[in-house]
Amino acid sequence: xxxxxxxxxxxxxxxxxxxxxxxxxxxxxxxxxxxxxxxxxxxxxxxxxxxxxxxxxxxxxxxxxxxxxxxxxxxxxxxxxxxxxxxxxxxxxxxxxxxxxxxxxxxxxxxxxxxxxxxxxxxxxxxxxxxxxxxxxxxxxxxxxxxxxxxxxxxxxxxxxxxxxxxxxxxxxxxxxxxxxxxxxxxxxxxxxxxxxxxxxxxxxxxxxxxxxxxxxxxxxxxxxxxxxxxxxxxxxxxxxxxxxxxxxxxxxxxxxxxxxxxxxxxxxxxxxxxxxxxxxxxxxxxxxxxxxxxxxxxxxxxxxxxxxxxxxxxxxxxxxxxxxxxxxxxxxxxxxxxx
Numbered sequence: 137x138x139x140x141x142x143x144x145x146x147x148x149x150x151x152x153x154x155x156x157x158x159x160x161x162x163x164x165x166x167x168x169x170x171x172x173x174x175x176x177x178x179x180x181x182x183x184x185x186x187x188x189x190x191x192x193x194x195x196x197x198x199x200x201x202x203x204x205x206x207x208x209x210x211x212x213x214x215x216x217x218x219x220x221x222x223x224x225x226x227x228x229x230x231x232x233x234x235x236x237x238x239x240x241x242x243x244x245x246x247x248x249x250x251x252x253x254x255x256x257x258x259x260x261x262x263x264x265x266x267x268x269x270x271x272x273x274x275x276x277x278x279x280x281x282x283x284x285x286x287x288x289x290x291x292x293x294x295x296x297x298x299x300x301x302x303x304x305x306x307x308x309x310x311x312x313x314x315x316x317x318x319x320x321x322x323x324x325x326x327x328x329x330x331x332x333x334x335x336x337x338x339x340x341x342x343x344x345x346x347x348x349x350x351x352x353x354x355x356x357x358x359x360x361x362x363x364x365x366x367x368x369x370x371x372x373x374x375x376x377x378x379x380x381x382x383x384x385x386x387x388x389x390x391x392x393x394x395x396x397x398x399x400x401x402x403x404x405x406x407x408x409x410x411x412x413x414x415x416x417x418x419x420x421x422x423x424x425x426x427x428x429x430x431x432x433x434x435x436x437x438x439x440x441x442x443x444x445x446x447x448x449x450x451x452x453x454x455x456x457x458x459x460x461x462x463x464x465x466x467x468x469x470x471x472x473x474x475x476x
Contacts, residue, residue: 139189141169147185148178155179171196171215171389172222196388196397199226200339200364202266202317203293209265211366211399217389231266231295236273236282243282247289264292268319269307271298280306287311295319295341295401301328312336319343319401320368323353330360339364341401346370347384351395365398377402 145165156164156177167173168189175181175189199213209229216222232250234243247267254263267286271279279298286292287310294316296307304318318336320343321329333340340362344350347369354365369384371377381400387393 139169141166144168144189147181147189149180149182149185151180153180171392173215196392196394197385198363198365198398200366200399202229202295202315202339204313204315205291207265207291207293208315209293214389217386229266229293230264231268231293232264233268233270234282234286235270236275236278243285247286250290250292266295267292268295268297271296271300271303271307274300274303276300276303276306279303280310283307284310287314293317299325301325301332304329304332308332308336308338312338315339317341317366317401319366321353321357323349323356326353326356326360330357330362333362333364334360339366341366341368342398343368344370347380347387347396351393354395354398367396367398367400368402369400372403 141162142165145162148161148165150161152160154160156173156179158164158167158173164173164178168175174195175186181189195213195215197212197214200211202209202211210226211229213226214224232246234246238246250264250267254261256262267290269279269283269286273279280303283294283296286294292314294311294314296304296311296316297319298304298307299322308316308318316338318329318333318338318340320341321333322343326342329340332338340357342350342353342357342365344353350367350369354367357365367384369380371380381402384396384400388397
């Protein structure tokens, strides 16, 4: 249970040194209780108090790192609902999907594109940081070979996607040094997936059909000893995913629901395919048509902030309506602009 500001204040050193960024220990305690500060900001807290306060002061959305070396995707760690309250430090990650059923020349082309597609924007280099390797063949050896090829030829952080624990274990044997995300644990295979995550010290995705089932699953995984969790609530349409992300984010940040206090992963392909099914070309400002590269990508959110096309935080976009007509087109154009 979360502690109140006064309960936290009683455990602080009461030096009022101001080194935490606020003038008094009481103000710092209130910020901790509201998840607007981090315990590490206090340089004089005792080890005993730190141990007591660590869980209570942990960010509502747990920080998780995927990858190793210079290309580590850090997500989560948010303490506020909107970016005007506090800067979001960890940006969302983008992953290119590669399946072990693809021909060798297509795999090579996608790896080539992954390495080439980089954009400079105000001193920053924007790129896809991850590759999602998917075991669609059901063959553990083919999946292992694909993962090894991706590991050898790129610096990508990895998402290993399979329903088979045996296939994932084979892939982890050649990629564990990259600290990949294991995707995904479900209610039916949670025990085997948790064992892999603990053995190889990797984060684990939890996948369920809805947020209610997902809450039960994350509790089960946490109780088994795996704390670095990424959530997939199952929504695969623009509207469904948007509503799901906003609900989960508010549950974690406003209601302090620890069961939903994790970053999310969403498959963006289905949203673009929905646009294709509607047979309504979506055009960007200036008349440029919306490209179809979305059918190849996964999107890993820093937290549950937006719908399955978004790379930015759209939690301040409020609408009770469906996305139809010109409103839908502009919405998609806005999302793509944020991606690029």
